[in-house]
Amino acid sequence: MSEFKLDLQDTATAFADKSDSELKEKYRLFKMLNSPALNAIGMRAAKLALSIGLPVEGLIKTTIFEQFCGGETIEECETAIQKLGNANIGTILDYSVEGKATETDFDFTKDEIIRTIDRAKNDPRIPFAVFKVTGIAPLGTLERMSGKKKLDGKSQAKCERIHSRVNDICEYAAKRGQPVFIDAEDSWIQDAIDRMATEMMEKYNKGQAIVYNTIQLYRKDRLNFLRESRRQANKGGYILGVKLVRGAYMEKERERAIEKGYESPIHEDKTSTDEDYNEAIGYCLKHLDEVAFVAGTHNEHSSQLLASRMHSLGIAKNHPYIYFSQLYGMGDNLSYILAKNGYNVSKYVPYGPVSDAIPYLIRRAQENTSVTGQVSRELELIQKELKRRKLS
Ligand SMILES: Cc1cc2nc3c(=O)[nH]c(=O)nc-3n(C[C@H](O)[C@H](O)[C@H](O)COP(=O)(O)OP(=O)(O)OC[C@H]3O[C@@H](n4cnc5c(N)ncnc54)[C@H](O)[C@@H]3O)c2cc1C
Numbered sequence: 166m167s168e169f170k171l172d173l174q175d176t177a178t179a180f181a182d183k184s185d186s187e188l189k190e191k192y193r194l195f196k197m198l199n200s201p202a203l204n205a206i207g208m209r210a211a212k213l214a215l216s217i218g219l220p221v222e223g224l225i226k227t228t229i230f231e232q233f234c235g236g237e238t239i240e241e242c243e244t245a246i247q248k249l250g251n252a253n254i255g256t257i258l259d260y261s262v263e264g265k266a267t268e269t270d271f272d273f274t275k276d277e278i279i280r281t282i283d284r285a286k287n288d289p290r291i292p293f294a295v296f297k298v299t300g301i302a303p304l305g306t307l308e309r310m311s312g313k314k315k316l317d318g319k320s321q322a323k324c325e326r327i328h329s330r331v332n333d334i335c336e337y338a339a340k341r342g343q344p345v346f347i348d349a350e351d352s353w354i355q356d357a358i359d360r361m362a363t364e365m366m367e368k369y370n371k372g373q374a375i376v377y378n379t380i381q382l383y384r385k386d387r388l389n390f391l392r393e394s395r396r397q398a399n400k401g402g403y404i405l406g407v408k409l410v411r412g413a414y415m416e417k418e419r420e421r422a423i424e425k426g427y428e429s430p431i432h433e434d435k436t437s438t439d440e441d442y443n444e445a446i447g448y449c450l451k452h453l454d455e456v457a458f459v460a461g462t463h464n465e466h467s468s469q470l471l472a473s474r475m476h477s478l479g480i481a482k483n484h485p486y487i488y489f490s491q492l493y494g495m496g497d498n499l500s501y502i503l504a505k506n507g508y509n510v511s512k513y514v515p516y517g518p519v520s521d522a523i524p525y526l527i528r529r530a531q532e533n534t535s536v537t538g539q540v541s542r543e544l545e546l547i548q549k550e551l552k553r554r555k556l557s
């Protein structure tokens with residue numbers, strides 16, 4: 166039998182809905198991001214300009230924001246929802262406001278997340294909702310909750326408010342049958358997030374996958390955590406929902422471990438992260454009757470591996486418990502080609518006020534910077550398509 170392989174380098178499909186001028190615009194941006202010096206200067210200048218009130222929001226909005234975000238409001242994301250929907254790609258509305266600190270802000274964010282669930286309801290083009298616990302909770306309290314220290318009265322009250330916001334969102338989602346992801350964050354607050362996510366799954370995942378926790382396979386302990394979560398779900402009689410990612414905060418994790426003098430929770434090298442990621446995919450496939458999972462990755466090999474394992478195991482491409490997922494503006498080759506081939510695909514479409522999306526944009530900028538002098542994965546694909554269209 167010949168080996169099953171998708172052509173994930175087919176840039177004609179990947180960029181089919183980009184006009185020549187949109188593609189050139191994308192090229193200019195990714196070319197700038199690819200240069201570490203330009204990237205750093207651009208990001209520092211943007212942060213400084215915003216902090217001293219210079220009117221640069223418009224400029225950011227029409228450049229980097231436009232590439233990686235759907236708009237500033239749910240309504241502004243309609244174009245993205247439509248465009249992705251035309252290619253059979255689902256949208257995940259991601260209200261990506263970070264760094265807020267007051268209870269009023271947290272309540273506002275919770276209400277906005279509920280609005281994304283309302284928007285998703287009855288629209289098959291929006292298969293999931295998502296939230297970050299740090300968007301609805303103070304960092305310090307999450308850290309104390311994760312440290313398993315006894316909380317004083319004030320922290321206890323904050324902790325109860327966090328818990329009730331998480332529950333409000335999950336309960337609302339469950340009542341509408343709308344699956345929701347809980348993103349994974351820094352390891353020193355993740356215990357609190359995991360505990361709440363597990364409790365929500367116990368409550369709302371009976372016979373259906375509503376709540377999905379996120380597992381960062383760059384952490385040395387997460388394969389075991391995945392196995393343990395599955396056993397717990399099996400014992401508790403609920404479906405385990407998981408989004409598998411490699412992890413976005415590696416540098417920060419390593420720096421903190423050195424600073425505080427503990428062993429870094431992150432794998433020593435990329436190969437170990439990749440091995441655990443692929444192993445996690447295999448584990449979820451093996452337990453597909455009790456685990457619903459999403460492969461949140463731009464890694465071609467992992468995506469190819471998942472597709473070919475599904476093929477060899479005779480699993481339907483559109484099995485409701487398996488989704489591929491990428492971020493808006495990235496991994497379009499995977500999203501568009503997998504969707505064209507009949508797989509379930511969805512993309513995070515971040516949105517929110519430009520100034521609040523800066524931390525998210527910085528992570529995307531860093532991800533697309535070349536550290537080794539090589540051309541980034543995205544830039545390489547854009548260049549290939551420009552050449553194919555005879556535009557370069
Ligand atoms: C749909 C979606 C949802 C996401 N949700 C989250 C989330 O909730 N929480 C979160 O943290 N991230 C999240 N991410 C980001 C994700 O964790 C990765 O940062 C990003 O996708 C890049 O990894 P990759 O799998 O695409 O592939 P690759 O580009 O192949 O891998 C890059 C990743 O490998 C790891 N890595 C790189 N170098 C090393 C090294 N030297 N040693 C060890 N590991 C290394 C890092 O995790 C790095 O991000 C999400 C991504 C997607 C697509």
